[in-house]
Amino acid sequence: MAEALDVSVATIERVRQRFVEQGLEPALVRKKPDKPSRERKLDGAGEARLIALACSKVPTGRVAWTLEMLADKLVELKVVDSICPETVRQALQKS
DSSP states (O other): OHHHHTOOHHHHHHHHHHHHHHOHHHHHSOOOOSSOSSOOSOOHHHHHHHHHHHHSOOOTTOSSOOHHHHHHHHHHTTSOSOOOHHHHHHHHHHO
16 A cells, blocks of 8 residues: 555554544544744734835835845844745745
């Protein structure tokens, strides 16, 4: 079975055990974590501030906002203590 599904034997054993102990639905659907692996840097209000900032006038001497500039500005405005440009990119992409 493991070979046919391209999974390990341990995976088959864990799913089978979950089925025996909890039933069909828990065996087929992944459990959502009780809490995320790390706290979100931007909540809804922080994302709104980021979007407003990204849509605002670009600083003098610049053609467009960069992710680094947006991250630095969020820290400067004390929206967050620290944030990386990748988190800024993901938040903007999501919106």
